[in-house]
Structure formats: structure tokens, C-alpha cells
Amino acid sequence: NAGVTQTPKFRVLKTGQSMTLLCAQDMNHEYMYWYRQDPGMGLRLIHYSVGEGTTAKGEVPDGYNVSRLKKQNFLLGLESAAPSQTSVYFCASSYSPGLAEYTGELFFGEGSRLTVL
């Protein structure tokens, strides 16, 4: 059971560089999410997607872009990294609220630790 897989797990960037984090899920979930985790602040939602080809802004979207070209993948991009984007990034997925399996529970990846120098 792969579940939710994030790559890469670690990355160090210089200010101004760009990068993409990849999230893949094999549970056929409609909904996918990107969160960032910072000490004392819990998890904050960056962007989310309710289906292939759709994305929406979360609580802290500035400086990030996302794409959901395939149902199983959700990409998070940083076009010009800043030190304030140093964080641990988590991808998650869930069933659609319209399905009988839906309980609101999220399934998380193991995180991607990003350092911007």
C-alpha cells in the first residue's frame, strides 16, 4: 500500500531558485491538498484540488502554484523561492464528499522538508 507519496523528501534551495514538489496517490481520491507545517502554527492549507484539472487557493497561497493534470498527481511549484518558504510540506488526499466512503479524513504523505538559503 503506497498511499500518498511525496518527492523529494529533502531539498535545499537558494533564494530565487524554482522547484516542484510532486505528490502521488493511489487511492483514487478526488480531493488533494498541499499544507505547510511550521513550528507553533500547525498545518496551514496552501492550495487544494477537488478533481482533475481544478485547483483552488487555501489559507496561504502566495508564492506557490499548483497543477492537477492527472487525478493521481498534485504538483506544488515555487517559482522564486524565499527564506520564508522554508518549511515542511505535506500532501494529503481524501474522498469526495459525495461518496459513501467520505468521512472527511485526510490521508497524508510523509512530508518534504524544504530549506531556502
Next chain:
Amino acid sequence: AQSVAQPEDQVNVAEGNPLTVKCTYSVSGNPYLFWYVQYPNRGLQFLLKYITGDNLVKGSYGFEAEFNKSQTSFHLKKPSALVSDSALYFCAVRDGFKGSARQLTFGSGTQLTVLP
């Protein structure tokens, strides 16, 4: 707007003693409430949830949580703590209206340390 408060950044308890991790919430409709646990360098793992029904919910690893609507609380409990329970615990809430795309809101987390 929905919100979650975990008033304690850190909870210390001796092994074998009962533990409580506190959570209060605010949501406009009926709440869906969750507890997740995070071990070092790992992702969040689901512990338990309250959707509807009995106010006392039982979950993984012997944990349980009590939903109290009048106090808008959903405290996590365990009768006898283990050293292996030491981890970061997150409470989360969302509006239970299934027609919305509203998202989970997480608390800031409580670090539980169980002392041998």
C-alpha cells in the same frame, strides 16, 4: 470561519497515568472532528473521528475522545499512557455540510511527552 484551539503546547505525563490533550473548536454547522498524531519525521496519522452518534469515540492505540457540544470541546484521552505515545497531536475540524468543499482546519498541535 472555523477554528481550532489547542491551549497546551506541551503536556507531560508519567507512564501509566491517564492523559488528556485538550481541544476546543468553532464551526458554523455540525462539526466533523478529528485527532491526528505525528511521530518525528513522519506524516500525520489518523487516530479517531467524530461525525455523529455517541459522544465518546474510540480510536487507534487505546485512545478515545469525548465530544461535548455545549463546551465545543473534543478532548483526547487515554487511561494509561505509554512512553511510545510521545508524539505531536493535532486536533482538526470541518463543517459537516457535505455539499461544501470546506477544508479541515488544524490546531497548532500539542507535544505529548510520556516520562518513564
